[in-house]
Amino acid sequence: MDNKNNQWRQDFPILDQKVNDENLVYLDNAATTQKPQTVIDDLVNFYQNDNANVHRGVHTLAERSTEQFETAREKIQKFINAEHSDEIIYTKGTTDALNIIARSYGAENIVAGDEIVISYLEHHSNLIPWQQLAIQKHAVLKYIELDDDGFVDLADAKKKITDKTKIVSIAHVSNVLGVINPVKEIAQIAHSHGAVMVVDGAQSVPHMPVDVQDLDCDFLAFSGHKMLGPTGIGILYGKEKLLNAMPPVDFGGEMINFVHLYETSWNDLPWKFEAGTPNIAGAIVLGYAVDYLSKIGMQNIFDYENELVDYVLPKLLNIEGLTVYGPQDPAKHTSVISFNLDGLHPHDLATGLDMEGVAVRAGHHCAQPLMTYLGISATARASFYFYNTKEDADILVNSIVATKEFFKNGTV
Numbered sequence: 057m058d059n060k061n062n063q064w065r066q067d068f069p070i071l072d073q074k075v076n077d078e079n080l081v082y083l084d085n086a087a088t089t090q091k092p093q094t095v096i097d098d099l100v101n102f103y104q105n106d107n108a109n110v111h112r113g114v115h116t117l118a119e120r121s122t123e124q125f126e127t128a129r130e131k132i133q134k135f136i137n138a139e140h141s142d143e144i145i146y147t148k149g150t151t152d153a154l155n156i157i158a159r160s161y162g163a164e165n166i167v168a169g170d171e172i173v174i175s176y177l178e179h180h181s182n183l184i185p186w187q188q189l190a191i192q193k194h195a196v197l198k199y200i201e202l203d204d205d206g207f208v209d210l211a212d213a214k215k216k217i218t219d220k221t222k223i224v225s226i227a228h229v230s231n232v233l234g235v236i237n238p239v240k241e242i243a244q245i246a247h248s249h250g251a252v253m254v255v256d257g258a259q260s261v262p263h264m265p266v267d268v269q270d271l272d273c274d275f276l277a278f279s280g281h282k283m284l285g286p287t288g289i290g291i292l293y294g295k296e297k298l299l300n301a302m303p304p305v306d307f308g309g310e311m312i313n314f315v316h317l318y319e320t321s322w323n324d325l326p327w328k329f330e331a332g333t334p335n336i337a338g339a340i341v342l343g344y345a346v347d348y349l350s351k352i353g354m355q356n357i358f359d360y361e362n363e364l365v366d367y368v369l370p371k372l373l374n375i376e377g378l379t380v381y382g383p384q385d386p387a388k389h390t391s392v393i394s395f396n397l398d399g400l401h402p403h404d405l406a407t408g409l410d411m412e413g414v415a416v417r418a419g420h421h422c423a424q425p426l427m428t429y430l431g432i433s434a435t436a437r438a439s440f441y442f443y444n445t446k447e448d449a450d451i452l453v454n455s456i457v458a459t460k461e462f463f464k465n466g467t468v
């Protein structure tokens with residue numbers, strides 16, 4: 057891909073607009089990504105032509121919608137290289153998927169005194185489900201330290217994961233520090249102690265090739281809206297053997313085999329975990345988003361974003377008074393970049409950038425324990441996707457400098 061004249065950007069109509077009289081530069085992709093016109097068309101097309109409930113009807117529309125719903129599952133299976141399509145469970149998103157693991161696998165397998173191991177950089181959705189499970193079960197929640205660059209520290213992982221550990225759950229890519237954690241190595245450590253490995257893939261699956269068989273993770277959670285798809289749809293991947301042994305967490309239509317007055321038997325995978333009418337359009341359109349990403353190629357997306365980071369990170373580090381969190385070496389940093397400017401609250405910085413048309417996020421990024429660990433209360437965060445360009449990076453850098461001057465002098 058040509059970084060100056062990005063051929064994908066024109067597919068995203070929302071990017072072609074003015075914000076505060078400036079061209080929009082959208083750098084809040086870690087929160088949610090924009091959608092290409094084809095994916096928007098696919099959503100409209102489904103509702104215009106094929107809409108019907110899945111699995112329950114013999115009429116043509118029901119068959120069409122069921123076929124597309126299950127085809128999307130197979131596309132997602134291939135996308136993460138899962139062995140079987142019934143290992144792909146549709147959920148509302150990453151948060152929902154992680155909660156299902158805690159409420160099903162966790163509730164079934166954790167007893168008093170067991171250990172659950174996570175890290176200091178986890179998003180609240182990969183922290184609170186385990187914290188609450190530990191409270192309910194009188195289990196011990198342990199945190200792996202971060203190394204100087206902000207990576208989950210392997211040496212400490214070896215110390216924290218013991219024969220008492222039943223679940224290890226780690227973010228593949230941090231939504232604050234932009235590090236790619238060594239989840240494959242941590243999975244090996246977890247398995248050597250008989251624990252299962254959960255990977256929060258919310259920030260990795262949209263940006264790089266992720267192969268669940270290569271990682272040998274037991275579970276993987278990710279969200280459709282962070283990878284060009286609609287909100288309200290996400291994926292729980294789990295190894296078939298584990299999912300088969302796990303109890304369902306939601307009860308109702310679709311997830312049953314036979315319902316008797318006083319007992320019920322469960323449907324097969326994956327439907328056992330998909331109670332009620334699912335987000336049919338969301339799932340189908342996520343399949344189309346996966347087609348779009350696959351056409352570009354996840355390795356190409358990863359390489360392209362790395363090129364952007366190589367370009368922008370040194371420029372950011374050059375701004376006097378600006379601190380970047382996580383690795384300072386672009387080779388170790390992904391396209392999620394958190395920073396603070398001396399003497400300026402990140403909300404003021406983000407507001408100043410918005411005046412220049414630049415959309416970034418400011419706050420604790422749903423990672424309050426990480427903020428405490430870093431000794432700060434909040435950061436500004438610019439997060440790139442493959443439709444961003446070096447020009448966007450330049451506008452970000454120039455706008456930070458302009459905002460700094462504005463707050464210093466009272467003028468832009």
Ligand code: PMP
Nearest residue numbers: 149150151179181227231258279
């Ligand atoms: N984990 C990480 C690392 C994230 O970045 C996010 C989204 N910010 C989530 C989990 C939660 O995703 P969702 O809100 O789509 O459920």
